[in-house]
Amino acid sequence: LLKLNNFYPYLGGTIGFGIRQGNIPRLKEYLMTVNPERYPTNPLVLELWEAIYGCTPFSSGSSSELPFCTGQETIKTQHSAYWNTSSTRITYNVYKGVYAIAHSLHNLISCRPGRGPFSNSTCADNTKVFPWQLQHYLQEVSFTVSGELVNFDAKGDSIPSYDLINWQKGRDGNIELVNVGLYDEAQEVGKELIIYDIALTWPGDQTEVPVSICSDSCTPGFRKAVRRGEPLCCFDCIPCDSGKISNQTDSIDCMACPEDYWSNADGTSCIPKVVEYLSHDAMGVTLIVISVVGACVALAVFAVFLYHRNTPIVRINNSELSFFILISLTLCFLCALIFIGEPTSWSCMLRHTAFSITFSLCISCILGKTLVVLAAFTATRPGNNVMKWLGPVQQRIIIFSCTLVQMIICTAWLIASPPFPYRNTQYQHSKIILDCSVGSDLAFWCVLGYIGLLACVCFILAFLARKLPGNFNEAKYITFSMLIFCAVWLAFVPAYVSSPGKFTTAVEIFAILASSFGLLFCLFAPKCYIILLKPEKNTKQHLMGKEK
Structure with missing residues (x-):
């Protein structure tokens, strides 16, 4: 934590994508019951015990040089995150994967003879299930867990869904990874990415979007022209040519007006062309x-x-x-x-x-x-x-x-x-x-x-x-x-x-x-x-x- 705090002035405000986090019901209660006496033959439990308590259980028979445990030890401070199940990510992803396999197996076992998805409407043999058969059911599975809809595409891959994470400093001075948005490819086109502007913190603990340190934003009526050999944030603002407009800030290119329209003096909108003929002027x-x-x-x-x-x-x-x-x-x-x-x-x-x-x-x-x-x-x-x-x-x-x-x-x-x-x-x-x-x-x-x-x-x-x-x-x-x-x-x-x-x-x-x-x-x-x-x-x- 101390090392991360040293880098915070340089990396604070960083934004990135992370695996979706979610709540796993009764996970913390289950972790409280895990001990070597309940799982004496599980080597992973032994390693876990040695890591978080710094000792070896009496019943393990391990040749470790760590002192033996009495069962009344207190968990070390640096491993307190072990009990924190409020923001699990990898664990939650595994949790969804297990449920997906479970739903697929359930659908496979529930198959009725003569109505199966395989050749001649057959079902899979419950005693000998092949991976490709389970893959078929996995592509069609769709379920909700912890309020999130989980489904898969035609190739059996899960629909991409990620949290947008912002690296911030908490009130106690500790570093927090705060969710500031969501990317969900299952949404409509153009609405896949959602950003919560209020929750964002930029470098220097600023809440306002930082202005380019090289060039100011191009106003409507101008387009960006990148300078050769300089960073992307360095650009010139070029006025749109006659007959073209840009109605957004930092437009990359100007749009041409329809045939019967022309750009206004500011180059921000298309106006009908002046119709000229010898009138009664x-x-x-x-x-x-x-x-x-x-x-x-x-x-x-x-x-x-x-x-x-x-x-x-x-x-x-x-x-x-x-x-x-x-x-x-x-x-x-x-x-x-x-x-x-x-x-x-x-x-x-x-x-x-x-x-x-x-x-x-x-x-x-x-x-x-x-x-x-x-x-x-x-x-x-x-x-x-x-x-x-x-x-x-x-x-x-x-x-x-x-x-x-x-x-x-x-x-x-x-x-x-x-x-x-x-x-x-x-x-x-x-x-x-x-x-x-x-x-x-x-x-x-x-x-x-x-x-x-x-x-x-x-x-x-x-x-x-x-x-x-x-x-x-x-x-x-x-x-x-x-x-x-x-x-x-x-x-x-x-x-x-x-x-x-x-x-x-x-x-x-x-x-x-x-x-x-x-x-x-x-x-x-x-x-x-x-x-x-x-x-x-x-x-x-x-x-x-x-x-x-």
């Missing part, structure tokens, strides 16, 4: 206002032209085509509204087809107007009757035919691979970007390419007619409008490809609005200026450049 409302203002301006110009439809400047520039252009521009402005809001199957299909058809209609009308302007000035030459091929019917046919081609492309697009809404979780891992996929990239670029083709034809024809005589040569304004239109859409392509998230949609809307405003102001601002502010110039002679 500040940017969306601004674009809506600009779109509505543009449509209202186009309608106001339409009203001005309708009111002054009999004036020379309206009539000389083909009022019917002007009205068609203004209506199509109004639709171009309004189709930008379809791009704002949460994408749906219908809105994705409608936004691209409406945009492409309205712009094709607008450029087709401008193409018709360009051809008329070019033909009108060419028809002044002797013997040239080209104007008879560009009458109102032919103009409508040109507009309808050019727009019909775009409608056919859009129809094939919607049938083969229509646009659809999709959730982009790869561009920004912390966000879910709702957008419209074009479905078929080929169809999308065919639509834009066809509009660009019409614009290029318009630009070339208007450029050829830009120096024709007249104070109001509309070919000049068509040339400027096509330059602006082409510049906007050429700038749109790289911006569309590189813009992230909702800004992709915003760039497309900006291209629609900018090109629509460019066409509206280049084609109609000079005319409205003359109609409203310079009515004295609204004469045929002035417009034809023949005014003296």
